[in-house]
Each structure stands twice: as C-alpha cells, then as structure tokens.
Ligand SMILES: Nc1ncnc2c1ncn2[C@@H]1O[C@H](COP(=O)(O)OP(=O)(O)O)[C@@H](O)[C@H]1O
C-alpha cells in the first residue's frame with residue numbers, strides 16, 4: 049500500500065517534469081502571427097502605477113501612462129493595433145509563454161534578463177531614489193549604515209525590481225528589506241509608519257510626490273539603469289521588429305515627444321539612451337549549481353511557512369472553539385453576533401482580510417508588523433471554518449453526557465471543559481487535521497502583505513533564474529515533505545480511535 | 550426529605566404529569582412503577598431540575614423548586630445533593646472508571662487529588678469493582694458500568710439518589726449485581742427514588758411504592774399493598 053503511494057508520487061513528479069515545459073512554451077507567436085492577428089499583445093501591471101501604466105483618474109475605464117503611449121506607437125510602426133494584457137508585475141515575464149507578445153512595464157535591463165529573454169535596446173533611463181517621511185529621522189542615505197531609533201531600518205521595495213536586488217545586496221546597511229507587490233503599497237506603508245523608507249525608480253516618486261506629500265526624497269538617486277522591452281527568445285523575428293521600431297522612434301524624436309508630454313525630461317532621456325551600451329550575457333548555470341544555491345533560500349522560506357501555519361492554526365482552533373461554544377451555550381444576544389462573524393469571515397476572501405489587517409488598520413493607528421498581521425489573518429479566516437467543525441462536534445456528543453455531568457452538580461462550563469470538549473475534540477480530529485494541511489498551503493497568500501514564504505520565494509527565484517519548472521519541482525517536494533507527516537499522523541490517530549470504540 | 554405537592558407538567562400541549570403529590574422520609578426508598586410513557590422519567594428529571602414543571606412545588610434535600618426556570622446556581626446546589634443514575638449509564642467514555650468517580654469531587658467539591666482518589670477507590674471497592682479502577686467504560690460489562698455510575702453518584706455524598714430504570718438495559722445476571730448494590734445502599738440508610746419495571750427490585754428495596762399511570766398516581770402505599778395485586782404492568 050505504502051509502496052504504491054510512493055510510486056504514484058514519483059510518477060506524478062516525473063509527469064510534471066515532462067509536461068510543464070511544453071505547456072508553458074507552446075503559445076507564444078512570432079512576428080508573422082502578430083501580423084496575421086493584427087494585434088500586438090503587450091503586458092503590464094496597471095497596479096504598478098504611474099507614470100508607466102495606470103488608470104486615468106479622470107476616466108477610470110481608460111488606461112494611460114507613458115508606456116501606453118509607447119505601446120501604441122510601436123504597434124503602429126508594426127502596422128497592428130496594441131492590445132493590453134494585465135499581469136502581476138513580478139510575474140509579467142511568465143506571460144510571454146502564454147499568448148503575450150512582449151512586456152513593456154519598467155523592466156530593468158539586467159544580465160539575467162538578457163540571458164533569459166529577448167531584450168530590446170533601452171527605452172528609458174531610471175535612477176533609484178530613497179524616500180522617507182518628512183518628519184521622520186531618516187535624513188540621508190548614509191544614516192542607513194547604522195541602526196535607527198527603533199533598530200534596523202525597514203525599507204520597502206517592489207518585489208523582483210532592481211531596487212530589491214540592489215538593496216538586498218547592501219549587507220553594509222542596517223536594513224530589513226521588505227518586498228511589496230506594488231510601489232504605491234510601499235509608499236503608503238512609509239506614510240503610516242510601518243516602514244521607515246522605500247526605494248523605487250525616481251520617476252515613480254516624482255509622479256506621486258503630490259499624492260504622498262508627507263514623503264520626501266532622501267539624498268540623490270544612487271543607482272540606475274535602463275528599461276527594456278522583453279519578448280520570448282522563441283519569437284526572434286518579433287523581438288527584432290520591436291527593437292528596430294524602437295530605434296526608429298528614438299532617432300526621429302517621437303519617443304522624446306512622449307517623454308516631454310509626461311514631463312520626464314525628454315532630452316536627457318534620449319541622450320542617456322544613446323550612451324547605453326550592450327551588457328554582457330551571463331552563462332547558464334547547471335541544475336546542480338542551481339539547486340545548491342536555491343535550496344538554502346527555499347528551506348529558509350519553508351521555515352516561514354511552518355512558522356505561519358503552526359502559529360496561526362492553534363489560534364484558529366482557540367477562536368473557533370470559543371465561537372462554537374458561544375453559539376451553542378452562550379447568552380442569546382451573543383449567538384447572532386457570532387453567527388454573523390462566521391458568515392462574514394467565511395464569505396470574504398483571505399487575501400482581502402489580510403489586506404484589511406495590514407493596510408487598513410494602520411489608518412486607524414494600529415500598525416501591525418507583517419508577520420503578526422499574517423498570523424492573525426490566517427487565524428481569523430480559519431477560525432470561522434473551525435467553529436463550524438467544532439459546533440458539529442459538540443452537537444454530536446450525546447445529551448446523556450451533558451445530563452450525567454450536570455446531575456453531579458457541575459456547571460455548564462465545567463461540563464463542557466471536562467466532559468464534552470474532550471469528546472468533541474476526538475470526533476473532529478480528522479476534519480481539523482485536514483484544515484491544518486489546507487491552511488499550511490494557504491500561507492502562500494501572505495506574500496500579498498510582504499511576508500516571504502515558500503511560494504513567494506519560489507516565484508522570485510524562478511523569475512531571477514528562469515528555471516521555472518526545475519524549481520517548481522523542488523518547491524513542490526518541500527511542501528509534500530512537510531504536509532505528508534501530517535496526513536500520516538492524522539491517519540494513525542483515526543486508526544487508533546477506531547480500535548477501542 | 551422529599552415533598553412533592555400538586556406537581557403538574559405539560560409537554561407540547563400534552564399533560565405528562567397531573568396533580569402529583571407524594572412524600573418520602575429520610576432513609577426511605579420509593580419505587581416508582583407503571584407502564585411505559587406514564588411519566589416516571591419525567592417525574593425523576595423534575596426532582597433534580599433537569600426539567601422544569603408548570604404547577605405545584607417540590608421540596609428536596611432542603612431545596613425548594615417552583616414552577617418555571619431556575620437560576621443555574623440553585624440547580625447546581627440541588628444536584629450536588631441529589632444524585633442520578635441513568636438507564637444507559639452515561640459514563641464519560643474518555644475517562645477510566647476511577648476518573649469517572651473522581652471528577653465531580655475534584656471540580657465541584659474541590660477536593661485534593663489525593664482525597665478524591667481515596668474516596669473513589671473506596672467507592673469502587675464498595676460496588677465490587679476494586680480491580681477495575683483503570684478500566685475504560687467501553688471495556689466493562691453493562692452491570693459493571695452501572696455500578697461505576699452508582700459509585701460516581703455516591704462520590705458527591707448526595708442526600709438523595711434518583712435511579713431511572715437502573716437495570717432495564719441489563720440481562721438478569723447483571724441486574725442482580727446492581728440490585729445487590731442498591732439493597733446494600735438501602736440497608737445503609739441512603740434515601741433513594743428508584744424508577745423500575747422490575748417488581749422484584751421494588752419488592753425487596755422499597756419502603757414505599759408509587760404507581761404512575763398516564764401522569765397520575767394510580768396507587769401508592771407499602772410494597773405489599775401496591776405490588777401484589779398488580780400483575781406485570783409494563
Ligand atoms: N423528549 C421528549 N419530548 C417529547 N415528549 C416526550 C419526551 N420524553 C418523553 N416524552 C413524553 O412524555 C411522556 C412521559 O414520558 P416518560 O416520562 O419518559 O415516561 P416513562 O419514563 O414512564 O416511560 C410520554 O408521553 C412521552 O412520550
């Protein structure tokens with residue numbers, strides 16, 4: 049029996065390895081397909097914000113931004129219409145294998161990207177800017193080298209961006225780098241005091257400076273580079289066409305006009321682009337080197353996954369059991385309130401609850417650290433489900449047990465604590481274990497509020513190395529290695545329960 | 550010790566106890582007999598406040614019960630003084646026999662573990678189960694389980710014990726084990742109310758017999774008066 053299961057798992061993993069590369073690669077179309085379609089499909093993250101790609105505040109149905117203008121111009125050069133495809137910023141390159149022709153969204157030109165994708169010539173020169181609250185203690189970049197008033201400086205960056213790479217490599221600074229899914233998120237967290245500072249492309253801060261008046265630029269831009277348009281290596285003709293079109297609109301001044309319109313210092317931009325030189329392509333590492341370098345990072349993040357679930361679940365059970373008891377034995381006025389709590393929590397997505405805890409609470413002066421918000425969010429979300437399981441479990445204990453205990457003079461609470469709850473706990477053990485495994489996997493949602501757990505670490509690593517499938521297998525094996533013992537334990541427990549009764 | 554006056558109770562618009570009066574002196578044993586559905590269990594459950602009633606009054610072990618609901622605190626005080634033994638035993642399955650007996654003295658009377666244990670050991674011995682302290686209920690026979698249940702009730706040193714058909718779920722051999730324990734308690738002067746179909750039990754243990762038919766007292770008196778003419782009702 050055990051042998052068959054193990055063999056099944058091996059076969060499954062083998063199958064994943066077989067199928068995944070094909071499944072991920074077949075869809076990209078080359079230039080002739082683009083022309084036949086009459087559309088250039090370009091991807092960006094409108095949540096990434098201005099001035100790149102964002103919804104027009106005056107007409108929220110309309111997408112605008114300098115990259116929207118650029119995409120229009122390039123498409124017309126190719127003789128087709130542009131079509132926008134939304135994607136999560138740090139995952140945009142993944143779309144290239146899925147019917148998206150190119151990504152135009154502040155993608156920084158790096159050796160890794162040149163190795164993994166077809167990169168166009170630069171179309172924009174950016175610089176990294178540190179920003180902080182005007183009334184805060186951080187007044188120069190150099191101050192990051194020694195701890196702040198409350199320990200290490202907490203610095204937000206866009207996950208997967210050059211800002212993240214640069215800041216994470218600065219081991220000389222007393223900083224904790226926290227990755228966000230959007231640059232606006234990190235600015236809001238600086239305003240609310242959760243973060244001490246944020247690092248982002250200067251054009252983003254310039255664009256939002258009015259909206260985030262409490263923030264100021266600290267020091268001069270300290271690092272920089274170029275944005276590139278990326279397309280799949282499997283569509284070389286398309287890549288070449290895009291690059292040539294770009295060259296043409298740089299040369300004839302049309303790109304400069306876009307930058308002038310967006311107040312992006314058009315003349316300096318074009319001068320910088322002319323200076324841009326080729327960056328050498330890094331060599332591809334072997335699978336063993338890849339696993340050796342990625343595994344410690346993945347293991348550390350697996351630790352975070354374990355920490356999240358083992359802290360959140362006991363809390364969820366505690367809250368859930370209290371709710372179940374309150375609904376069955378509490379005062380009449382409390383019961384509808386608890387029922388309402390369960391309905392609201394069950395009826396809204398975990399992601400939204402995490403956002404509320406992390407982004408909304410600071411607005412009423414209650415800034416929770418990301419880890420605390422994550423644990424609390426998971427616990428609250430699962431408490432609703434646990435309460436329903438426990439309610440069923442408590443109701444399944446025969447009334448004779450209640451009457452016997454009460455007839456001895458025990459109070460309702462003593463009866464529950466000594467007689468009913470221990471029996472209910474045994475009854476609900478299998479579904480509760482099941483939920484623990486589910487919560488364990490749900491921890492991946494916490495990356496939305498900057499907690500880097502296993503899945504997030506995987507997606508960052510997969511993107512920076514381009515080894516999507518290989519790392520997926522390693523990550524999946526890590527998850528299995530952690531959840532399998534739980535399943536075995538719960539099956540043992542069930543078997544031992546069937547014995548005496 | 551027990552004084553029931555003009556007790557009436559309705560359930561779902563139906564009268565299940567009708568103008569019931571009886572009394573029981575300290576050290577007496579009342580057997581309640583009568584056909585199924587006559588209201589015997591309901592009477593018993595009114596006596597320790599497991600169920601409310603609609604009219605009349607109950608005085609039991611010095612506590613007063615009136616129609617309608619009662620505060621939890623009063624019910625808990627009454628039940629400390631009025632033990633109950635059920636037809637289906639209702640032992641706590643996750644605990645050993647000893648733990649079943651120790652639980653209430655520990656959490657209700659707040660005895661130390663050592664005191665509760667020595668009391669429980671003594672009681673298990675008294676009901677003939679000295680060797681079974683560590684056994685779980687599921688591993689015991691019905692007769693043994695009912696004797697643990699009696700020990701559990703005795704552990705609170707109640708002034709009255711109510712039995713609801715204590716031998717009806719048992720075969721004759723096991724019934725007589727339990728009967729011996731009840732007779733032993735009667736000889737020791739324990740005040741008891743025993744609902745039973747078993748006329749032999751009523752005959753041997755009771756000082757007073759009440760026959761309940763359709764919620765009314767049909768007859769009451771000494772076992773000789775009530776039981777001899779009655780032929781196997783129920
Ligand atoms: N939980 C209950 N719900 C509704 N009716 C009940 C319930 N228990 C007993 N009864 C009814 O109350 C009456 C008295 O029942 P009971 O006291 O159990 O009688 P006995 O113990 O003499 O057999 C019967 O008519 C029975 O059908």
Ligand SMILES: [Mg+2]
Pocket residue numbers: 589590591
């Ligand atoms: Mg009955």
